[in-house]
Amino acid sequence: MQIEKLSIQELQRRIALYDDETAYKELFMEMHVPLINFSRSFVQQKEVAEEIVSDILMTVWEKRKDLERIENLRVYLYISVRNHSLKYLVKQKKINSVQLEDLDVMLATSNLNPENLLISKEMVQRVRAAIEQLPPKCKMVFQLSKEDGLKYKEIASILNISVKTIDNQLAIALQKISKTLKLSLKKPDQKKI
Amino acid sequence: MQVERIWLLIARKLSDEASMEELKELDMLIRQYPDSHFSLEVFNRLWEKDEEVDPADLEDAYARHLNRMAEKGIHFSNGSDDTSYMIEQAPRRTGFRWLIAASFAAIITVAGWWLLREPKQTTVLAAVTAMNEITTPNGSKSQLRLPDSTVVWLNAGSKLTYPKEFGKDIREVTLVGEAYFDVKKKNNMPFIIHTHRMDIKVLGTTFNVKSYPGEPTTEASLIKGSIEVLLKDRESAPILLKPWEKIVVREFSSATVSSQKNNAAIKEDIKEPEVAIKPLGYDETNDAVLETAWVENVLVFNEMNFSEVTKLMERWYGIKIQIQNPALFKQQLTGSFKNETLDQALQALQFVVDFDYERTSPRLIIIK
Numbered sequence: 001m002q003i004e005k006l007s008i009q010e011l012q013r014r015i016a017l018y019d020d021e022t023a024y025k026e027l028f029m030e031m032h033v034p035l036i037n038f039s040r041s042f043v044q045q046k047e048v049a050e051e052i053v054s055d056i057l058m059t060v061w062e063k064r065k066d067l068e069r070i071e072n073l074r075v076y077l078y079i080s081v082r083n084h085s086l087k088y089l090v091k092q093k094k095i096n097s098v099q100l101e102d103l104d105v106m107l108a109t110s111n112l113n114p115e116n117l118l119i120s121k122e123m124v125q126r127v128r129a130a131i132e133q134l135p136p137k138c139k140m141v142f143q144l145s146k147e148d149g150l151k152y153k154e155i156a157s158i159l160n161i162s163v164k165t166i167d168n169q170l171a172i173a174l175q176k177i178s179k180t181l182k183l184s185l186k187k188p189d190q191k192k193i
Numbered sequence: 194m195q196v197e198r199i200w201l202l203i204a205r206k207l208s209d210e211a212s213m214e215e216l217k218e219l220d221m222l223i224r225q226y227p228d229s230h231f232s233l234e235v236f237n238r239l240w241e242k243d244e245e246v247d248p249a250d251l252e253d254a255y256a257r258h259l260n261r262m263a264e265k266g267i268h269f270s271n272g273s274d275d276t277s278y279m280i281e282q283a284p285r286r287t288g289f290r291w292l293i294a295a296s297f298a299a300i301i302t303v304a305g306w307w308l309l310r311e312p313k314q315t316t317v318l319a320a321v322t323a324m325n326e327i328t329t330p331n332g333s334k335s336q337l338r339l340p341d342s343t344v345v346w347l348n349a350g351s352k353l354t355y356p357k358e359f360g361k362d363i364r365e366v367t368l369v370g371e372a373y374f375d376v377k378k379k380n381n382m383p384f385i386i387h388t389h390r391m392d393i394k395v396l397g398t399t400f401n402v403k404s405y406p407g408e409p410t411t412e413a414s415l416i417k418g419s420i421e422v423l424l425k426d427r428e429s430a431p432i433l434l435k436p437w438e439k440i441v442v443r444e445f446s447s448a449t450v451s452s453q454k455n456n457a458a459i460k461e462d463i464k465e466p467e468v469a470i471k472p473l474g475y476d477e478t479n480d481a482v483l484e485t486a487w488v489e490n491v492l493v494f495n496e497m498n499f500s501e502v503t504k505l506m507e508r509w510y511g512i513k514i515q516i517q518n519p520a521l522f523k524q525q526l527t528g529s530f531k532n533e534t535l536d537q538a539l540q541a542l543q544f545v546v547d548f549d550y551e552r553t554s555p556r557l558i559i560i561k
Contacts, residue, residue: 010337018357021271022340028255032245054258062267073233094460127239146240152210171197178200178232183423 008074013015015060016067016183024061031074034148035081041140042085042098052084078158080147100159105139107131107147121179128181134173137161139167195222199229206233207240213555215463309381323357329370332511334487339366343384346488349508350405371403373488390442393423394431401485414439414484424468433469439484441469453503476529492530499524499546503560510535514558521548521560 008030014023031054039049056077060067070076081164089098132141137159144155156163202219205211209307211219222228234486238281238518262269323536338344341360347353351370359365364384376384378397386393388404390411398418406409413422421431422440434440465512476481476493486493492509494502503514512535516522524546539558551559 007335013341014325018340020340021269022338022342024269025255026338029251030256032254033253050254050257054261057258058262058265058267061269145204152208167201167204170208171200172206174204174232174236175197176202178236181232181235183340 012067012070012073013139015064019064027060028057036041037106037147038078039081039085041103041143042082043088044104048088049085052081052088056080056084058071058144065134072154073192075154077155078150083187100137100140100161101135102138103140105136105143107139107143118146127179130177134176135155137165138173140178141166145170196226198222199226203229203233203236207236225256271547281370325357325359326352326354329353331508338451339364341379341382342377343376343383348372348487349511357448368402368404370405371401371487372400373399373485375399390425391440392425395419400434401488403484409443411440411442412484414482416473416482416485432468432470437473439471439473441471443467443469486529490531495527496525496531497527499523501527502526502542506535506538510538512558514560516560518548520561521546 008027009024011020011030012029014020015027025136035053035056036049038047043049043052058078060073067073086098089095131139131142135149140159141155144150144158145152150158151172152163152166155161155166159166198220199219202203202211202215202222206219218258221234233286247430257273257373259269307329311554326345327335327337329347329349329351333349334346336346337353338342339355339359341364343364345353345366347372351368351372352366353366353372353385355366360379360382362382364379364382365387366385367387369389374384374386374395376395376399381398383394386395386402388411389406390404391413393400393413395418400417400418400420401414402412403414413420413434414435415434417436418438420434422434423431423441432440474493474495475481476483476486476495481489481491481493483493483495492503492505497505500516503516506512509530526545528541528545530541533541535558536552542548543550549561551561553559
């Protein structure tokens, strides 16, 4: 059982119905960092990412009367960031499309310290390296699931891939990371029986 | 094959996507592959959240964001109009405000009653008494922040209602169930909590209120600051609580009525006083205050009957427990659960109390 953070849904309702500025600030505080990291995976530069996220959150306030029509605001924000970031790339690089495989995923891997993980410093370095070396799609799924706490369904609509792919990619990520920990899974010898 | 299956299941477990069957399956697989237990442990810890974001950085980013909004001419007052007005209010008017609040509430009630009889006017009614309602089902808790920045943790099976206009002139909430309040001090504006048996008036404090329907007692436990408790249905002066004290109010009206009817027999049952002030309990193993341990995700019971403990567990885990052996009811128990699953908790109880249990469905436990 876990205490949930003040839900996005609750903030959304308060902004839409009562023009609640405190709720809006809270929404900003909650979403700013994950959205920026997400945008940076596409656009690379922090300043550009910040501008994109700021524009999107601005629209949320401007169009707050329509906010109640959005079913899942968190997912909506990620998708908006994805679209804006892609638009920026297309404009900048004069390219027509961007594949998930081309992304340079920005990781915000917190919690990578030896005391927390009960493993040695070297091991932590290896875990970090292993995460960095994951293929982009895998890394993105890992980031959205672990750091941003999104559900499979939500990640699926944000990245426009199937839930099954996410299921597999995350399992692959864990397997690869644990390999660096030399945590191969073996059945114990069953001599005694 | 099986190894891949383990990773798939671990991934689902970490992302909170695993069904109960899958968790059971993972449990079994881990028993077959004991090595995986360690990696699961490492990943569990890797998955835990720790806030590394510097709040000052976030505040800066927010300020930049508001600047950009201002540049684009989007109206955002950022607390510049109504809040400052509140602070300038003279302190003497507190009592008067209470009166206004009370009469305003009366007007709403009367208006509400009157409008209810006029079916055409129901939309108006909704506008007058619009309420926000937050409920937590059994088996889950939630944390919410009210518009005045007061933080409320709502325990399982509880409901908090507050008017949509909350914080403009008065701060009032109604609670059914249990909640832990960290009330932000706001000049001249007390925070009032209404429950079934008492009203609690505070300025800025931290405390816990427990008032579940169907339970014989209502409690308010104070951690810091001071609170004023006004008991309903009886004429007494407000009771002031000091930190580390709690007030326990027992259901009295029904008991008094029935004791008048069939006198002596029932009178003997009423051993506890109707109202008592007690010190808060302390649980050494968890270094926690008993009354508020639930906020830290610890379920604590101290010299409680088995049936009371199962009642707590019903709310905690969101299940139903039926006890078929009446001999178990009065067994006294002391203990706590932190991260235990339901099965682990039941197995722990089996060490102390002799019983068998059967999980007839995901949500029903029969104890024999």
